[in-house]
Amino acid sequence: EVQLVDSGGGLVQPGRSLRLSCATSGFTFGDYAMSWVRQAPGKGLEWVGFIRSKSYGGTTEYAASVKGRFTISRDVSKTIAYLQMNSLKTEDTAVYYCTRARGFRGIVFDYWGQGTLVTVSS
Amino acid sequence: DIQMTQSPSTLSASVGDRVTITCRASQSISNWLAWYQQTPGKAPKLLIYKASSLESGVPSRFSGSGSGTEFTLTISSLRPDDFATYYCQQYYTHWTFGQGTKVEIK
Numbered sequence: 001e002v003q004l005v006d007s008g009g010g011l012v013q014p015g016r017s018l019r020l021s022c023a024t025s026g027f028t029f030g031d032y033a034m035s036w037v038r039q040a041p042g043k044g045l046e047w048v049g050f051i052r053s054k055s056y057g058g059t060t061e062y063a064a065s066v067k068g069r070f071t072i073s074r075d076v077s078k079t080i081a082y083l084q085m086n087s088l089k090t091e092d093t094a095v096y097y098c099t100r101a102r103g104f105r106g107i108v109f110d111y112w113g114q115g116t117l118v119t120v121s122s
Numbered sequence: 123d124i125q126m127t128q129s130p131s132t133l134s135a136s137v138g139d140r141v142t143i144t145c146r147a148s149q150s151i152s153n154w155l156a157w158y159q160q161t162p163g164k165a166p167k168l169l170i171y172k173a174s175s176l177e178s179g180v181p182s183r184f185s186g187s188g189s190g191t192e193f194t195l196t197i198s199s200l201r202p203d204d205f206a207t208y209y210c211q212q213y214y215t216h217w218t219f220g221q222g223t224k225v226e227i228k
Contacts, residue, residue, distance in 0.1 A: 035217070037166075037217075044209065044219055044220070044221050044222045045158075045160075045166065045209055045211075045219040045222075046219070047216065047217040047218065047219070050216075050217075061216065063216070064123075097165055097166075106154045106171075106172060106213055106214075107213055107217075108156045108168060108171045108211075108213060109156075109158075109166075109168065109211075109217075110168050110171075110177070112165035112166055112167070113165065114164075114165055115165055
């Protein structure tokens, strides 16, 4: 059974950093791309970033709203994906979901973690 | 950036009703469109991909259609656990979600 477990959220002051983790099981982690999606309280879904599998270079892409501040990485040996968030702003407050990304030309998010809440406030 | 617009924002319906949600893209996305269902406090769930392909395990009362810029999600006969918020998502260039359609009990 595919499982993704998000963790690392919490209350953080503006300008500080936080690292989220996504522990996975039930599939060959190294064969899949991974992505992060967030949802501000009472709002819709916003794609945050994406990391390709090693087979496709392990490269990353980011939404304009977080580019230069957020970094996605992965540890294949531990089957964990990470979202490092620096220079946090109040507008980054959201539930953050990691997702498994399936496909090559057209990539959809077929499995999601349960989400972890990040609150940025002084 | 490609913008996705769903209509309506809220839909009131009864169990057994046929329900249709529309999603429009700001430019052609071919058939690179997915639909997700989200219930309160839960993560979204993939229902449909490539505009009309049903994800494994999803009931056949869900169907999708469309290509280019206009797409629809249809629930043929609404069940109690279908009351939720539905999001379309384009994956032609990066990923963008619609604002969501809440299907509520009439």
